[in-house]
Amino acid sequence: MRLAYIINNLLFVVPCILLLLLVFWDQLKTPTLLRIVTGASVFLAGSFLGTYVYFIFESPAQHLVISVVFMFSGVLILDSACKYNFWQSLFIISVIKSYSEDVRFLSLDFYFLFTGTLPKEAVLEISFITTVFTVLTFPAIWWFYRNFLRPALDYTVSLSVWKWVFIIPVSNNAVYTAAMSMEASGGRYLGRGFIIIPPLWVLLTFATYGILLKMMIDVSKNAVLRENLHLSEVQIAAQQKQMELLQRSIQKTDGFRHDLRHHFLAMEGFLKDEDMEGMKRYVRQSASLFPTQSIQVYCESLAVNSLLSYYLEQAEREHADISCSVSLEKKLPIPDAELCIIVGNLLENAVEAHRRMESQERFLDVKLSMPSGSILLIQVCNNYEGTVQKMQDGTFLSSKRKDQKGIGISSVLSISEKYNGIVRIEYQEQIFKISVIISQNP
DSSP states (O other): OHHHHHHHHHHHHHHHHHHHHHHHHHGGGOOOOHHHHHHHHHHHHHHHHHHHHHOOOOOOHHHHHHHHHHHHHHHHHHHHHBSOOHHHHHHHHHHHHHHHHHHHHHHHHHHHHHEEEOOOOHHHHHHHHHHHHHHHHHHHHHHIIIIHHHHHHHHHHHGGGHHTTTHHHHHHHHOOOOSOOOOHHTTTOOOHHHHGHHHHHHHHHHHHHHHHHHHHHHHHHHHHHHHHHHHHHHHHHHHHHHHHHHHHHHEEEHHHHHHHHHHHHHHHHHHHHOOOHHHHHHHHHHHHTTTOOEEEOSSSOHHHHHHHHHHHHHHTTTTTEEEEEOOOSSSSSOHHHHHHHHHHHHHHHHHHHHOOOSSSSSSEEEEEEETTTTTEEEEEEEESOOOOOTTTTTTTSSSSTTTBHHHHHHHHHHHHTTOOEEEEEETTTEEEEEEEEEESOO
């Protein structure tokens, strides 16, 4: 294999490996130096083997098969080393492969601009041009991956979408290999108009990727917003119910105050007659007329108190054995709205778990406390039936929506991360326990 082939192959593979490490380092299962070197070496060896086999055969169909085999070998390597699922790994590899192919395409275009021909084999001039284009475009492509590809992978609520969207970059790779490979055509059908084709192709491919990824990010964010809106609606309903209970309590109190003078006159009559037995009997009868406290007060925050009352009432309807301990100071480490998101999501998940249970033995243990003025502890423990589905990256799948991430848990993790908090999730023997510790200093 000539030096130009080796250099061109390195320029094709090395930027891919570097991008993977820079963008997805924290998603590697065990990012040890030995594993990274081994995976990169296998990927590089596969690339050299693919290049060697590529030039043995000549037809575009054979080139396409070789390209697909090489791409899937890279997918398998990434899937074994990364926390993303297979379909996400396929999308990552196919998009990164598009980048290397586009750099090579632009390099051929630049060479054609000055020579008017395309080389039938690798030449060092192409290697030099490819090096320059790689250095110039690498910062932009790294930015694109960090701000579009990575968020789309992390934020996507519906995982089933990755079983379909990979078709776009894979088709792009196939078209490039089968119909636009300059080696396959040898430049026999090219005219001066070829100069504008590579830039338009690059613009089309990455504009398509950008629009697709942006749509996926926006759809996922809208799903989170809908979940938070649902929680806000629950909170408003809970507060309205509390206000209705308060209003009824006030009306009862007003009625009793109106009749209080008559009660005093009646008791005065018993005292004048020195009828102590009648007095006792009247007092016992009148005691039942006093308004009872129908509003449970857990803390001073109206929003948190309403939310607790609402979901604990829901748990009572599911015949759950409830234990609730709340000890909060007036000044909380986080805003009421964010605390309600955490508490509301955790309690809603617990109640939903109880509704799916066939057994009548249900329990819910809720604790909110502040060990110090700047630390907030939230703990919710409940039993459940079935299995807890968890992905390799630690993401929990929703029990209500198939192949979708649990939005509630994700929201809790997001708020906790914002305040440098700690979230501990334990599930064993059909008991699910989540503890959240948040500090005041964000």
